[in-house]
Amino acid sequence: MSSSSTPEEAGAFVSTTATTVDADTQRTVDSIKNIAKNIREASSRIRDTVRTLHRSGAIDELTQAIQEAMIATRDTTQEISATARELRERGIIRDTASDIEETAIAAKATAETVKGAAQQVKEATPKTAETLREVSSKGKKTKNK
DSSP states (O other): OOTTOOTTTTTOOOOOOOOOOOHHHHHHHHHHHHHHHHHHHHHHHHHHHHHHHHHHTHHHHHHHHHHHHHHHHHHHHHHHHHHHHHHHHTTHHHHHHHHHHHHHHHHHHHHHHHHHHHHHHHHHHHHHHHHHHHHHHHHHHHHHO
16 A cells, blocks of 8 residues: 555445444544554654665665674674683683682681781780789889888
C-alpha cells in the first residue's frame, strides 16, 4: 500500500451498514479504529524517515562510525592481550603476586610484633606506675629531712 492510497483503494474492508450497538461496544470499536489509524500513520512516518535517512547518507555514516569503533576496540584488545602475555612471559605477574604474598606475610609478622609490644606495655604499666610512686615518695622523704 503506498502512502497516498486510501484504505478502500488498498482493498481494506469498510462497513457502510448502520447497526445499533451499546455505548461501551462503540467506544471499543472507535478505540480499535483509532489504533489502526495510528499504526498506519506511524508506518508511513517510519517509511518516510528511513527513506530520508538513506538519502541523506546518515545510515552510511553511522555504519562507518560503528565499524571504526569496532576496529579501535579490536586493536585495543589486541594491545592489552599482547602486553599481558609479555608481562606473563617475563615473569612480572608471577613476581608481583609473590611480592604481594611476601608483603602480606611481613605485615602479619609486624602486626604480631606490635601486638606483643602492646601486651608488654599493658603488663608493665602497673609496675611502672608503682615504681614512679615509690621514687616520688622517696624523693619527698629525702627532701623533708
